[in-house]
Amino acid sequence: MSPVDVSISLGCCMEVGNKMVKEIYFVPIILNMLFGFTPKSELISDGHNSTTANTSQTCVPAQYAAVVSKLQESSFYEPVYLAEFEPNEAQEKRRWRIGIEKQFSFRVSMFTVRFGNFIGTGAWVWKLPDIPNTEAEISIIADIKDKLPKFSTRAIRRDFFEQYGTILKPCELQTISEGVDNRFLKFLSTCDDEELVVDLRKHNGRLADPKFDPFWAELEKYLEEHTVVDDRRATSTSYMPLAISVDDLRSKILERLPVNTPAPSASWIRLNFMPSNQFSVSALNYTGRFNVKYAVQQRLLRAQHEDAPFALHQLYMMKDMAVKYREYSHFQCLDDKAIIPPVSTGVRAHHRGLTNNSSGLQCLDHDYHLAGIVASVAFSVAIPDHPRDSFYKGTVHVTVKDKVFQESSPLRQAAENRNIMLEHYTVDGINLEQPILFRYTDGGPDHRTTYKSVKMACLLEFISLDFDMLVCVRTAPNQTYNNPAERIMSLLNLGLQNVALSRSSMPEGFEFQAKRNPKLCRKNKPFKEAYQISMADTCTIVSERFKRLKLKEESLKVHTPASDAELDQLCSMAKLIDSSFDPKNIGNFETSEKVKKFFESHSMARQYSFQMKKCKGNSPYCILNPPRLPGDVFEGLHFLPDPVSDGDNHYKPFAAVYGTKTDDKQRPSLSLKPEMTDRDKKLKHMFVGDGPGQ
Structure with missing residues (x-):
C-alpha cells in the first residue's frame, strides 16, 4: 500500500478557518482506515500559468480530446471520472496522467485516491470558476467518498495504527473502528442467512484425531454424571465441583479407561471448555466443545499500613x-x-438436587x-x-x-x-x-x-x-x-x-x-x-x-x-x-x-x-x-541490616548498608507515634478499667 499523504490543497484558496482545516485534515485518515486508500486534491491548471495552461496550443492530442471536450461542456464543480478516458495498460495510463496536466486552458482541479495494492489510483477532475468556492469542493469530495467502494484488509488496519496510533487520540481511533463494526452489524441484522452467524471457535485446534475419541467420550460421560448448574446464575453453563484441577480431571478420566489409552494434554482439555470470560482475548482460543466452565472463586481484601x-x-x-x-x-x-x-x-x-450420589x-x-x-x-x-x-x-x-x-x-x-x-x-x-x-x-x-x-x-x-x-x-x-x-x-x-x-x-x-x-x-x-x-x-x-x-x-x-x-x-x-x-x-x-x-x-x-x-x-x-x-x-557473615532511608523517600540498597550498624528508628510508625509525657504516665490509670462495667 502506498504511503499516506494527508496534505490537501483545494483550488487556490489558502484562507481556510480552523474548523475547515480540521475537517479537511481528517478526510484522508478516515478514508485510509475505512476504505484502504489515500485521497489528494490539487489544482493542476490555473488558466494563467503558461507552463500548465497550454494557451499556445491550437489543437489537443487525440488521446486527450475527449476528456477536454467533456470538461468544456460541463458546468463548474461537475466531476469527471478519468477512468472512462484513460488507457487500460498501466504504463500507458501513467504517461497519460502526467500529460493531461498540460492540456487544459481553463482552471481545473483534480482529486486522486490511492487505493493501494493492485487496484491502483482513481482520479476525478472538475472545472473551476475564476473565484473558486472551497465549500463546493469539499461537498464534491464528500459525494465522491460516499460513492466509493468500501473495503479493508488487515494490512491496511495495521499500517494505519502504525502511522497514526501515536497521533490520534484513543477516542478518535475508537470512533473510526466503531464505524466498521456498525456497518458489519447492520449487514448481519438485515441478511436472512442464519448460517452467516456462527461461533468460529469450534474450528480451533488441529483436525480431530480419532485416537482421542475414547477419552473425549468418557470425559463427556463423566461431566454429565458430576457437573451441576449454579442455582444462583441464569445460565446453562455447568461447573466442575468434583475435580481439583484439570490435571486431576485428566487423571480421573484415565482411571476409568483401559491402560495406555491415549489422552490429550491438560492445556488442550482446558481449551475444550467454555472460557471464564467470553470477552477476553484468550477466549478466542477455546473451542466450547463442553458447556462446562472451570473457575475458582477469588477474593482480595487489602488494608494499608504506614510501615x-x-x-x-x-x-x-x-x-x-x-x-x-x-x-x-x-x-x-x-x-x-x-x-x-x-x-x-x-x-x-x-x-439434594445438587448431586446424583445414591447415598x-x-x-x-x-x-x-x-x-x-x-x-x-x-x-x-x-x-x-x-x-x-x-x-x-x-x-x-x-x-x-x-x-x-x-x-x-x-x-x-x-x-x-x-x-x-x-x-x-x-x-x-x-x-x-x-x-x-x-x-x-x-x-x-x-x-x-x-x-x-x-x-x-x-x-x-x-x-x-x-x-x-x-x-x-x-x-x-x-x-x-x-x-x-x-x-x-x-x-x-x-x-x-x-x-x-x-x-x-x-x-x-x-x-x-x-x-x-x-x-x-x-x-x-x-x-x-x-x-x-x-x-x-x-x-x-x-x-x-x-x-x-x-x-x-x-x-x-x-x-x-x-x-x-x-x-x-x-x-x-x-x-x-x-x-x-x-x-x-x-x-x-x-x-x-x-x-x-x-x-x-x-x-x-x-x-x-x-x-x-x-x-x-x-x-x-x-x-x-x-x-x-x-x-x-x-x-563476612553479618546480621541482616535494617532499612536505611536515602533522604529521597527511598531506602538504600542492600550492598550499601550490609555490614554496617543500623537500627529501625526510621520506621514510619515509630516517627508517627506520639511520645508519652510525664502527665500522661501519671494519669494512665484513669483509662484502665477495674472490672466489669468500669
Whole structure:
C-alpha cells in the first residue's frame, strides 16, 4: 500500500478557518482506515500559468480530446471520472496522467485516491470558476467518498495504527473502528442467512484425531454424571465441583479407561471448555466443545499500613542476602491456612438436587465451632540466582492437624519444622546440608517476632538444627499478601473446593460435652481419645486431597503433626544453655539468667525481624558447637541490616548498608507515634478499667 499523504490543497484558496482545516485534515485518515486508500486534491491548471495552461496550443492530442471536450461542456464543480478516458495498460495510463496536466486552458482541479495494492489510483477532475468556492469542493469530495467502494484488509488496519496510533487520540481511533463494526452489524441484522452467524471457535485446534475419541467420550460421560448448574446464575453453563484441577480431571478420566489409552494434554482439555470470560482475548482460543466452565472463586481484601514500604524493603534485602549466601542457605516461608471446620453428625442435608450420589449428602451445615483442622504450610523456596528473580519455586510442606488438641503454637511450629528439615534436607538425618536459614512469615501470634514465646521457639530450633545463623522476618500488619506462602493457600483451596467434611460420631455423652461445655472437655483424657478417633478419618481425607495437588509439577509433601514426646524433646534443648531451665517456663526466656544473656549476646531483635548467630567461641555453646561455615564465609557473615532511608523517600540498597550498624528508628510508625509525657504516665490509670462495667 502506498504511503499516506494527508496534505490537501483545494483550488487556490489558502484562507481556510480552523474548523475547515480540521475537517479537511481528517478526510484522508478516515478514508485510509475505512476504505484502504489515500485521497489528494490539487489544482493542476490555473488558466494563467503558461507552463500548465497550454494557451499556445491550437489543437489537443487525440488521446486527450475527449476528456477536454467533456470538461468544456460541463458546468463548474461537475466531476469527471478519468477512468472512462484513460488507457487500460498501466504504463500507458501513467504517461497519460502526467500529460493531461498540460492540456487544459481553463482552471481545473483534480482529486486522486490511492487505493493501494493492485487496484491502483482513481482520479476525478472538475472545472473551476475564476473565484473558486472551497465549500463546493469539499461537498464534491464528500459525494465522491460516499460513492466509493468500501473495503479493508488487515494490512491496511495495521499500517494505519502504525502511522497514526501515536497521533490520534484513543477516542478518535475508537470512533473510526466503531464505524466498521456498525456497518458489519447492520449487514448481519438485515441478511436472512442464519448460517452467516456462527461461533468460529469450534474450528480451533488441529483436525480431530480419532485416537482421542475414547477419552473425549468418557470425559463427556463423566461431566454429565458430576457437573451441576449454579442455582444462583441464569445460565446453562455447568461447573466442575468434583475435580481439583484439570490435571486431576485428566487423571480421573484415565482411571476409568483401559491402560495406555491415549489422552490429550491438560492445556488442550482446558481449551475444550467454555472460557471464564467470553470477552477476553484468550477466549478466542477455546473451542466450547463442553458447556462446562472451570473457575475458582477469588477474593482480595487489602488494608494499608504506614510501615508497609519499610517492611517490604526488609524482605528485598533478605532476598539479596539469601542470594549472596545461596550455597549455604535455606529460604522458608511459613503460614497457617484458615481453619477447616468439620461438622458434627446428624446435620440437616438439604438441596439434594445438587448431586446424583445414591447415598445422598452427608453434611452441609457447620452447626458448631469446636472441631477444626489446621493446615500449616512450610514453603521451602528454591533460592534463585538473582534477588529479583522468582521466589515462588520450591517444595511445599503441609502439616494437617487438629485445632483442639494439636493447636498451632510457636513451640509446635518449631517442632514440626524441625521434623521437616531433618527428613528432607539432611543426608544422615542429623546434620543439615546448609547451616543458614532465612524465614519469612506473617504477623500472626505464632510468628510475631516481638513475642517472647516466638523468640524462645527460634532458640530451640536454632540449637536443635545447629544453625550458624537464623534470620526471621515478618510482614507489616495487613500486608500478609507479600508472603509467598500466602499464594499456596489458593492451591490448597483447590483441594478443598466443593468439599464438606463430617467427623465420625463419638459416644453420646462426649457429644453432649462437646456442645455444652467445650472448654472443660479439653482436660478430659477419655474425651481426648474419643475425639481423636472421631477426627482421624476427616484428617486423612484432607491429607489425601492435598497429596493430589502440585506446585509447578512437584507434588505437595503432607506431614503428620508433632507428638507430645517430640515437643518435650525440643524443650529439653534449652538445657544446653541452662541445665536448670524449667520446661514449664518455655514461653518466657527471662526466667533463666543464662538464657537471657545468650539472647543478648547472640541475637538482634527488631519490630519486624529477629536474628540469631553463633559467635567465635565466646560462649560454652559455641565452643561445643562451632560454626560449620567456612572460616572466610563466617567472618563476612553479618546480621541482616535494617532499612536505611536515602533522604529521597527511598531506602538504600542492600550492598550499601550490609555490614554496617543500623537500627529501625526510621520506621514510619515509630516517627508517627506520639511520645508519652510525664502527665500522661501519671494519669494512665484513669483509662484502665477495674472490672466489669468500669
